[in-house]
Amino acid sequence: MSTRSALPPGSRRTLLQTYRYTRDPYDFFLKMVEEYGDPFTAHVVNGSVVMTGTPAGAQQVFSADPDTFAPFGADVSRPLLGDHSLLLLSGDRHRKERKLLMPAFHGERMRAYGETICAAAHAAAARWPRGQVFAFQDSSQWISLEVIIRAVFGVVEPARVEDVRKAILEYVEATVPSLVFFPFLQREFFGLGPWARFQRARQRIGFLIAAELGARRSRPEELGDDILSRMLAARHDDGSGMSDAEIHDELLTLLFAGHETTGIALAWSIYWLHRHRDRLEKLLAELDAAGERPEPEVLARLPYLEAVVHETLRLHPIAPDAPRMLARPLELAGYTLPAGVGVAVATGLLHVRPDLYPEPHAFRPERFLDRKYGPFEYTPFGGGHRRCLGAAFATYEMKLVLATLLRNYRLALSEPREVKPGRRNVVLGPATGVRVTYLGPRRAGDPPA
Numbered sequence: 001m002s003t004r005s006a007l008p009p010g011s012r013r014t015l016l017q018t019y020r021y022t023r024d025p026y027d028f029f030l031k032m033v034e035e036y037g038d039p040f041t042a043h044v045v046n047g048s049v050v051m052t053g054t055p056a057g058a059q060q061v062f063s064a065d066p067d068t069f070a071p072f073g074a075d076v077s078r079p080l081l082g083d084h085s086l087l088l089l090s091g092d093r094h095r096k097e098r099k100l101l102m103p104a105f106h107g108e109r110m111r112a113y114g115e116t117i118c119a120a121a122h123a124a125a126a127r128w129p130r131g132q133v134f135a136f137q138d139s140s141q142w143i144s145l146e147v148i149i150r151a152v153f154g155v156v157e158p159a160r161v162e163d164v165r166k167a168i169l170e171y172v173e174a175t176v177p178s179l180v181f182f183p184f185l186q187r188e189f190f191g192l193g194p195w196a197r198f199q200r201a202r203q204r205i206g207f208l209i210a211a212e213l214g215a216r217r218s219r220p221e222e223l224g225d226d227i228l229s230r231m232l233a234a235r236h237d238d239g240s241g242m243s244d245a246e247i248h249d250e251l252l253t254l255l256f257a258g259h260e261t262t263g264i265a266l267a268w269s270i271y272w273l274h275r276h277r278d279r280l281e282k283l284l285a286e287l288d289a290a291g292e293r294p295e296p297e298v299l300a301r302l303p304y305l306e307a308v309v310h311e312t313l314r315l316h317p318i319a320p321d322a323p324r325m326l327a328r329p330l331e332l333a334g335y336t337l338p339a340g341v342g343v344a345v346a347t348g349l350l351h352v353r354p355d356l357y358p359e360p361h362a363f364r365p366e367r368f369l370d371r372k373y374g375p376f377e378y379t380p381f382g383g384g385h386r387r388c389l390g391a392a393f394a395t396y397e398m399k400l401v402l403a404t405l406l407r408n409y410r411l412a413l414s415e416p417r418e419v420k421p422g423r424r425n426v427v428l429g430p431a432t433g434v435r436v437t438y439l440g441p442r443r444a445g446d447p448p449a
Contacts, residue, residue: 008050008335010041018044024421025320025428026348029053033349039333046076049323049342052333053349055356058376060332061324061345062384067091069324069386072342080175080198081256082249086389090327096236098389101250104230105393112225113151114296117397120146121404128438133414135433136270141263143401145169152254153212154226167205171252172259174201202252209248227254254390261318262394264429266401269312271434272363273406274413279365280406280448283308287407288444299403300396307365309398313380315363316421318394320348320428322382347379410439412449 010032011017020028021044029051032040039052049072052058071077071088078088086097103109124143128134149155149164174197216223216232223229231247242250273280286304299305323344330337337343352360356377357367381388388394405411414435422431439449 006335007041007048007337007341008039008333009036010043011036012043014043014045017042023423026421029320029346029349030352033346038349039335046072047325047342049344050332050335050337051321051344051346051349053346053353054333055350055374055376057333058345058350058379058383060330061343062376062379064330064384066095066385068326068328068330069343070327072323072325072344080202081253082245084243084246084249085253086250087253087257095385097246097250098385100234100236100242101231101389104227104234105390109225109230110393110396111297111300113147113393114300114396114400116151117147117400118296118404120150121401122408125405125409125438128409130438130440133435133437136411136436137263137267137430137433140266140270140401141260143266144259144263144397147262147397148255148259150226152227152251154224154228155212164208167201167208168255168259170201171205171255174198175256205252205255206248209251210244213244213247257318257388258390258394260427260429262397264427265312265316265318265394266398267430267434268316269308269398269402270405270411270436271413271415271419271430272312272315273308274411274436274448276363277448279308279363284406284446284448287403292444296400300399302399302403303369304365305399305403306395307368308402309395310368310378310380311363311365312398313395314351314357314378315361316428317347317351317380318388319382321346322386324386345379345383347382350377350379406442407444408442410442410446410449411436412439 017028020031021042028042032042032051033053038054039050039057042049042051052061067090070090077085081087084097086094086101089097120143123146124139127142128139145165145168148168149161153164155161155164174194212228213232216229220232223233228247228251231242231250233241235241273283283304286302287299290298290302321344323342326337326339326341326343328339330343332343351357354360356373375383381391381394414437415432419430419432419434421428
C-alpha cells in the first residue's frame with residue numbers, strides 16, 4: 001500500500017484549537033473527524049498531534065516498537081511531575097522502572113488494599129447529611145484521597161492523615177489547566193500567579209514525602225503493604241533500589257493521575273445508575289445475592305458490577321487521549337508520520353463508534369456481558385507499553401466503592417436536567433458534581449429510591 005509523507009489534514013489555528021480541546025476534547029474530536037476524517041492533525045500550543053479513533057489506528061500505535069515513542073510535552077510536564085516520573089521516561093529506563101513498579105498494583109498485593117477501600121467508603125457515607133442535597137463527586141474524591149493516603153502513603157495516624165490530606169489537596173488544586181496547556185505561564189510573577197502557588201504546594205508536599213521516606217528508611221523492618229513501602233523494598237535485577245528522588249516523583253505522578261480521575265469516574269457511575277432505575281435494580285440484586293458480609297474479592301468478581309464500571313469508563317475514560325511524541329517515523333493509516341510529531345489514539349472517538357458500540361451514547365452495561373472487547377477497541381487507560389500502570393487498581397477501587405455504598409446506603413438523584421462534562425482542574429468531570437440526596441441506610445432487598 002502506498003503511503004503519504006505529509007501530515008493528515010487539520011486546521012492550523014493553533015490557539016483556537018488549543019482552546020477548543022481544553023474546553024471539551026470530546027466535542028473537539030467529533031467535529032474534527034467530521035470535517036477532516038480519520039486520522040486528522042490537531043495543531044495545539046504543545047505541538048502537532050495526529051489523532052485516530054479507529055481500532056486499526058489504535059493497533060498501529062499501540063503495537064509499535066516502544067522505542068518509536070518519546071514522552072509528549074515533556075518540557076511542560078517535567079516541572080509539574082519531576083525528572084523521574086514514569087510518564088516522562090523512555091527507552092530502557094522506562095522499561096526498568098515500569099517492571100519495578102508493576103507488582104505493587106496487581107495480583108495479591110493489590111488485593112491487600114480491599115478492606116482499606118471498603119472502610120474508606122463507609123467513612124465517607126458517615127459524613128453524608130441525611131435528607132440534604134450534596135455533590136457526590138466531593139464525597140467520591142474524599143474516598144479516593146483517603147485510599148491514596150492509607151494504601152499508597154501508608155499513613156494511618158489521624159493527625160498525620162490530616163497533614164497529608166491538606167498537602168495533597170493543595171497540590172492537586174494548584175495544578176490548574178493553564179499550567180499544563182499553556183506552558184508560557186510556568187513563570188514567576190513576583191511570587192504571585194498560578195505558577196508561584198503551584199511551586200509552594202509542590203514544595204510542601206515534597207517536605208512531607210521526604211519526611212516519610214526518612215522515617216521509613218530508618219526503620220526498614222516496619223515496612224508494610226502500602227505502595228510507598230513496596231517502592232522502598234523493590235529491587236532491580238542488579239539489586240539496586242529506587243532513590244528518594246525517584247520515589248518522590250512517582251508519588252507525585254500517582255497523585256496527579258489517580259486522585260481526581262477515580263473520584264470523577266465514581267461520580268459518573270452513580271449518576272448513570274440513578275438515571276436508569278432498571279440498571280440500578282439489576283446491580284442491587286447482584287450485590288444482595290453476594291451474601292450478608294461478602295469479602296472484597298467476592299464483590300470484585302461480580303459480572304454486572306464489572307460491566308457497570310467498564311461502561312462508565314467507556315463513556316468517560318480516564319483520559320480522552322494519550323499523546324506520544326514520535327522519536328522515529330511511524331506508518332499510520334497510509335501516512336508516514338515523521339519524528340518530532342505527536343500521535344494519539346483518541347479514546348473519546350474510539351469509544352463511541354456505532355459499529356463497536358450500538359447506541360454509543362447510551363448507558364448500557366449489558367454490552368460488556370454480551371461480548372468481549374479487544375485491546376484496540378476499548379482503551380480507557382490507554383494501551384501498549386504505556387498503558388496506565390494503575391488501571392487494575394483503579395477498576396478494583398471503583399468496584400469496591402460502588403458495591404459498599406450501593407449495598408448499604410440509599411441515594412436519590414437530585415439532578416433535574418442531564419449532567420454535562422465540565423473542566424475540573426486538568427481533567428473533565430460532571431459539571432454539577434452529580435447532586436444527590438442521602439435517604440438513609442439500606443437493607444438487602446430494598447428497592448432503589
